Amino acid sequence: MDKKKVCGQRSQWKKIKSVDKMRLSKNFTMEELCRSATAERHGIRNWPATEDEEHKVRENLRYLCFDVLQPLRDYVGRPIIVNSGYRTKEVNRLVGGVNNSQHLTGEAADLRIESTKQGREWAEWIMDNCDFDQMLLESNGKSVWLHVSAKRDKELNRRVFKKMKV
Numbered sequence: 150m151d152k153k154k155v156c157g158q159r160s161q162w163k164k165i166k167s168v169d170k171m172r173l174s175k176n177f178t179m180e181e182l183c184r185s186a187t188a189e190r191h192g193i194r195n196w197p198a199t200e201d202e203e204h205k206v207r208e209n210l211r212y213l214c215f216d217v218l219q220p221l222r223d224y225v226g227r228p229i230i231v232n233s234g235y236r237t238k239e240v241n242r243l244v245g246g247v248n249n250s251q252h253l254t255g256e257a258a259d260l261r262i263e264s265t266k267q268g269r270e271w272a273e274w275i276m277d278n279c280d281f282d283q284m285l286l287e288s289n290g291k292s293v294w295l296h297v298s299a300k301r302d303k304e305l306n307r308r309v310f311k312k313m314k315v
């Protein structure tokens with residue numbers, strides 16, 4: 150990605166900072182990115198605990214949507230299901246997430262994919278078109294998903310892509 154494009158995106162990002170608190174981008178909402186089947190099963194709320202935290206998480210999620218999820222959604226041309234976006238500490242522990250998971254800050258999302266092949270295709274598109282931080286094709290033996298993260302401070306993005314043999 151060339152520098153000019155990144156700068157252009159940056160100013161666009163500032164303009165988008167928005168209006169509707171719950172809408173993160175054209176096709177993604179805060180509810181969607183905070184939904185957790187595990188939390189529902191355990192009857193707990195998967196939502197930032199304080200207003201400050203909510204603000205921070207929302208901005209991070211909004212950036213993730215702006216930088217990766219919405220462009221990918223536009224490319225794919227149909228809905229993308231987010232298995233897991235933001236997670237509270239408790240929910241992260243319940244799903245076996247690592248302590249420093251980017252899900253805790255709203256910087257990461259796990260995208261439902263139909264196959265490893267589709268995951269690779271999406272991952273390659275993201276590689277070429279987005280300024281992501283980390284991307285992993287993950288599997289629990291039963292299903293596969295694409296984990297992708299982005300940091301608002303682009304300088305900190307690692308741009309890691311590990312290809313997993315699944």
Ligand SMILES: [Zn+2]
Pocket residue numbers: 252257258259296297
């Ligand atoms: Zn993940």
